[in-house]
Amino acid sequence: MSAPLVCLEGVRKEFGAVVAVERLTLELDAGEIVALVGDNGAGKSTVVNCLAGVHAPTSGRILLEGEPVRFSGPLDARSHGIEVVPQDLALADAQPVYMNVFLGRERVTGPLRRLDRGAMAAAATALLDELDVRIDSVRAPVHTLSGGQRQGVAIARAMLWAQRLVLMDEPTAALGVTETRRVEELILRLRERGKAILLVSHSLDQVLRLADRICVLRRGRQVGVLAREETSGDEIVAMITGLR
Template identity: 35%
Template sequence: MTEEPILELRNVTRTFPGVIAMDDVSIGFRAGEVHAVIGENGAGKSTMMNLLAGELQPDKGSILVDGQSRDIPSALASQQLGIRIVFQELSLCQNLTVGENVLLSAFADRPPLSFLTRNRAAGAAAETLARLGLTDVETSTPLSTLSVAQQQLVEIARAISQHVRILVLDEPNSALSPRESARLFDVVRLLKAQGVTIIYVSHHLEEVLALADRISVMRDGRMITTLDNGADVTVDRLVAHMVGRQVDAAEQYALRPEAHARIGEPVLEVRALSVPGHIREATFTLSQGEIVGVAGLPDSGKDILADAIFGLAPRGGAVEVGGIRLPPGRPSHAIAAGMSLIPADRRAAGALLSMTVAENTVSAALKRFTSRGFLRRRTMRDTTADYVRKLDARVASLGQKIATLSGGNQQKIILARGLVTGPRILILHEPTRGIDVGAKAEIYAILKELAGQGLAILMISSELPEVMLHASRVIVMADRTIAGQLTGSDITEEAIMALATRKDRALAA
């Protein structure tokens, strides 16, 4: 491994209205290393990735590749330098096949009026997929039929399908099972051995310690430190650099609901719920003041559960709110009955990226903010300001585009939008995906407070600590149905995984 960086940011500054996203940042990445970049939401990581992707340009400073200053005015220019970026929010084409998605970058690099036979394309795509262990996925499969975890691996396959010198992975493990994660780590190590530079952006500090050769910490748009990974580098030390103070486990996870928490009457009843090919015969209830977690492996059916209940996916069986049965395929009826959904994919299904903080906050309850066909903008601003204060969202102004916020603050504004409708039931799918430890603790505290006010909360998550520590009851799905439910001291990682993998039928009974 050479000491000279293959890629370097030198004294880079990038500002947005009212925000210094990167402040005189210098960092170098060596060939053939795994270099992790960590920090809380808003630290500047996303801005750095967008600069490398050609989506943004630095106000000051320079980007050097092989020691030469380079302008990166576009995504194509970035790719021509051998840089490939896999963002957390997927950028795949749902109307194309798996193989077509994998080879999209190859099509962009081909000269005009050139041809690529379907057989050659399918063979090339299959070879790339095999490197990621996706041998059970046909290249002709429509992408829209895959789980979020499988789509994330397809996104990575597309990135490595062409010549790559620098691979940037943004929260690549956020929706993967342990087995898929292990395969991903193997691929990272293989690419490293081949001389590829891996820039690994993640909030999962344990995996950072397991993979990275060096770790850089950003805070408030500044580069705090770069550490050689070794025995003296611990999770506690990294967290202290990230937040500027020591944060212990008790502070992070002091929110576990007590088993004797006051639970009211059932408000949501799901009976024999089915979604063709995804869920069969799922039955459970959700009561006032209750936080119920839903866990399971990616192919268990949990990832479509929220859409099915809310009316976004075709379903059989019955969904009742307050004893009133909701028709399938009608989200408007779910909203009218007092249900609110916070989706897993902030970019595709959550945030209205081209709109402002205020517009996003009130968009699900526009009738409350209109008079004779005109928006009551003062009421919009007052309501938004109230929720920004309650949820402690960090925004430069209410007119700021939500696309420019950090992931954690985007999530808070999406949560505000759900709360503006005055729901009785709040369904959250991956509520803290890609969010740092500080923002997670804030959101957990908000959920606990909402439950204390009588809101019924269903939290569907791929992160076991999230459901173990913040739900009073955990529903575990496996093989497209509910394998069992756990409460109190029975909520352990071993018990959840036993149900999720169907290793212990006695628990399911």
């Protein structure tokens, strides 16, 4: 049997005297969505930041396809095929859409290594068309886009560059009903393309629509990992609040 695409094994993270996450063990496979749920302060963001290379675990291990890794920083995590769609999206508002898709990985051409804007615009257009992200022009500045379109650009960027794992932190928190539905469709397309997805969401309805498995945290401790078809919103709430 092959090793999981991503595995957290007994991960613990301390900030001084505060234990943010304690003994977390979780596996993610290719083409799987795992939701991470819990109340504020449960440790969800700390788990995401450990996988994104922002924090190093105090103890425990992160394994990629069975091989232990220790990230030196976010760029190191990205080099291992891990991309983040943060809650603030990390988009450059004044730059056009295509530059945001290639942000930090710009294509250049010629001996003077000039930006190859035409190639980037063509590639971004093809990618957004493939994902059905509806934007009039990839040359439009990001600040002219709606919330759902901005989220679509961030997800498209993650899909282009992620080889293993996409970390999504509250991807629809600021969106209306219609834009939320379209973003959820994009998340499912990521899964169809074989990416592992760790989804942080306060919307249990969304979690039950999208996730294959649900990891519940309470005060930094992992209190259960549930298959979607074997649980309910009431059971998850009971685990989050300590009533179960």
